[in-house]
Amino acid sequence: MGSVSFAADTKRFIEVEAFDKYDRTELADLGMSIEAFYSDSVWGFVNEKELKEIRKAGFRIFGNFNPATARGGHDKVFGFPQGDERFHDYKEIGDALSVLEKDNSDILKIHSIGKTHENRDMYAIHINTSADAMKRKKSNKPGFVIFGNHHAREHLSAEIPLMFAQYLMANRKDSTIKNLLETRDIWIIPMVNPDGVEHDLTGNKYKMWRKNRRDNKDGTFGVDLNRNYGFHWNEGGSSSNTDSDVYMGKDPFSEPETQAIRKFISERENIKVLLSVHTFSELILYPWSYSYDPIKNEKDQKTFDAMAKTMAKWNKYTPQQSSDLYIASGETCDWAYGEYGIFAFTFELSPRDMWDGGFYPGAKVIDGVFEANLRPMLYLLDLADDPYRALEKKRSHDAQSFLKNTFYL
């Protein structure tokens, strides 16, 4: 038997009455991590204290369950359990990256952009056809970066970025892909939170773990990395309670993982487009997340909107401003756009619903989710040279129209 953390045991999985983004934000402010939402209710995790606060604030609790309810059928086994072996744990992702590098060493290199609390590497795949750029780990070509697995239990969010790298390499001779590889600087960091991932896989069942593994020195562990970025940090939708699933951390960028990402982005002005992959709900989200206000710069706002709607045609997800769901501050995309003007999107992958598997939909969904998101990812990569092209009806040169014909329609 593996040990089960104290914090996990005190969690409850609840359904609460909530009609709109304002209700949802109030619940997030009270420390609830909202995992699924409907027209009249939301589902998510709270601890006992937060549950009391939510009741006190006047919300009706429709359901109050053991957190294991949210684990789907995966209740018995371990590594990745039977049927889910195709998912990569930390060691397996390292092995997969080594294979990619060995087979494509002329244009693909594996780096570590930083170390976690438990001294694991944050692996980064760098793809660039210029030997000089590979050596310097920097490039003047337009850059695109993908982050996966900020949240530990969202295992599918590491698979899709990894598969995108594998797809690009498997198709590197194809003229369209070749053109993209030659004209772009590509970074893929499939597992931002390996400590959390490994913790989720320790013991005899999935732990439903979300945060990293900081020892908060009060019997609780973990900071929500996607509430720890230093842009409008602590402005709603996050908690100062260390036990909360949306604990923002002591300070902005208090965590080695977010610090590593800050350093990585701040050193690469060429990066113009960013994708942060999460699960689940089938959404395409763009800033702002910390505020209900739309982006002030009208051209940028229109560009975000156009890009999200275009991608939604392919993956059939719902495109929207992030705060339409609820307010969340200290989040990756707000920071990337707010600080650096990067066109930054969050994908909440499949399933759409908690009852279709939630965080643990099983390996059977991997290929379908990748196929649905391949065009959107190629589109983001393509637009890294000038995201405002998303507003153009006609594409300017041959390569672009070729891309359009191949992937975009």
Ligand SMILES: [Zn+2]
């Ligand atoms: Zn997430």
